[in-house]
Amino acid sequence: MNLQVFGKTKCFDTKKVERFLKERGLKFHLINILDKGLSKGELTSVLNAVGSIDSLTNEKAKDYHLFKHLTDEGKFDKLLDCPELFKTPIIRCGKNAIVGFSAKELERLL
Numbered sequence: 001m002n003l004q005v006f007g008k009t010k011c012f013d014t015k016k017v018e019r020f021l022k023e024r025g026l027k028f029h030l031i032n033i034l035d036k037g038l039s040k041g042e043l044t045s046v047l048n049a050v051g052s053i054d055s056l057t058n059e060k061a062k063d064y065h066l067f068k069h070l071t072d073e074g075k076f077d078k079l080l081d082c083p084e085l086f087k088t089p090i091i092r093c094g095k096n097a098i099v100g101f102s103a104k105e106l107e108r109l110l
Contacts, residue, residue, distance in 0.1 A: 003021070004031060004091070005018065006091075008032065008033060009034075013088065013101040014088050014101075017089045017091060020103065020106060033086055037080065043080060045092070047076070049095060050098070053072050055087070056079065056086060056087060056090070056099055057075070058087040058088075063082065067082075087099050087100060089101065
């Protein structure tokens with residue numbers, strides 16, 4: 001199982017996911033989304049799993065007011081350029097993914 005957690009170091013939900021996975025002895029790869037972002041392929045895969053680009057975006061982000069008026073294609077490109085707009089954590093396992101922390105959703109993903 002290739003489990004990836006894209007998160008921010010100061011995000012409480014990212015820390016909850018880390019704790020949840022460690023308590024269950026599951027191996028995962030933690031990626032700081034602010035440093036690495038998501039590649040075009042990773043974003044496409046996550047988007048296919050979650051269904052909506054708006055479910056990936058943080059409405060409390062500093063530049064969200066500029067982002068919300070873009071087309072879906074424009075939003076896709078902006079997310080690649082500005083990883084601070086992502087809602088975190090994004091947990092990916094194969095072709096499946098979830099956004100945010102929910103123990104129920106996370107167990108279903110695993």
